[in-house]
Amino acid sequence: MPWIQITREPIDPTLVSDHVDREGCGALVTFSGTVRGKSHGKAVLYLEYEAYLALAEAELGRVVQEAETNFGVRAAVQHRIGRVFPGESSILVAAASPHRASAFDACRWIMDTIKTSVPIWKREHHSEGVDWIEGDTAVPAIILRPIS
Amino acid sequence: MTTIKVKVLLFAHFADIAGSNQLELELDEPAHVADCARALAAKYPGLEDILKIGRAAVNDQFADESHMLHDTDEVAFLPPVSGG
Numbered sequence: 001m002p003w004i005q006i007t008r009e010p011i012d013p014t015l016v017s018d019h020v021d022r023e024g025c026g027a028l029v030t031f032s033g034t035v036r037g038k039s040h041g042k043a044v045l046y047l048e049y050e051a052y053l054a055l056a057e058a059e060l061g062r063v064v065q066e067a068e069t070n071f072g073v074r075a076a077v078q079h080r081i082g083r084v085f086p087g088e089s090s091i092l093v094a095a096a097s098p099h100r101a102s103a104f105d106a107c108r109w110i111m112d113t114i115k116t117s118v119p120i121w122k123r124e125h126h127s128e129g130v131d132w133i134e135g136d137t138a139v140p141a142i143i144l145r146p147i148s
Numbered sequence: 149m150t151t152i153k154v155k156v157l158l159f160a161h162f163a164d165i166a167g168s169n170q171l172e173l174e175l176d177e178p179a180h181v182a183d184c185a186r187a188l189a190a191k192y193p194g195l196e197d198i199l200k201i202g203r204a205a206v207n208d209q210f211a212d213e214s215h216m217l218h219d220t221d222e223v224a225f226l227p228p229v230s231g232g
Contacts, residue, residue: 054208114232115232117229118231120232121229132161139161142164
């Protein structure tokens with residue numbers, strides 16, 4: 001099984017890369033997703049990520065495993081939850097392959113797939129209020145409940 | 149008529165509407181995911197379209213609206229995701 005982790009701690013790129021078996025590989029591609037300081041013209045104060053932990057871990061593992069099979073790579077992912085500030089990393093994807101093309105392709109596919117299938121949501125705290133981001137839609141947060 | 153009790157998990161703005169991310173519902177048998185969604189909407193106006201907007205999971209696995217529910221099942225309703 002590929003290594004995946006959902007954590008409340010800051011993303012650790014070295015830890016993620018170290019969990020990718022790079023024997024026989026000539027490429028290691030890593031992608032770091034970071035929090036933008038601006039969103040739709042509003043200043044972002046911070047994001048809070050909420051996860052359906054059991055299913056998110058299972059789904060993340062399934063996505064990475066599917067990438068390993070389909071792209072012939074070895075890969076690992078760490079996703080941060082809780083509060084994340086602009087400039088900080090919320091996700092790190094690492095993929096290794098004998099030649100670089102498949103590692104680049106796998107990284108991109110893993111990110112695109114995570115964004116549509118893994119049950120994790122962000123609550124955006126910005127200069128004009130607080131929104132849940134759900135797919136392409138921003139839904140105003142009506143209560144500020146503590147999130148799990 | 150016999151009833152079952154299920155635990156409902158809600159996420160993102162679904163949980164905001166209910167005011168909680170966890171609750172219990174009693175459902176008449178036979179009960180499917182769609183019945184659970186209807187019972188939830190009856191209790192919390194604003195949750196009528198949860199199956200149209202998002203998807204469901206039962207006991208930590210994705211499930212469709214015709215999935216049959218049993219006593220003590222955990223049913224989750226998930227808005228479109230935004231991780232990454």
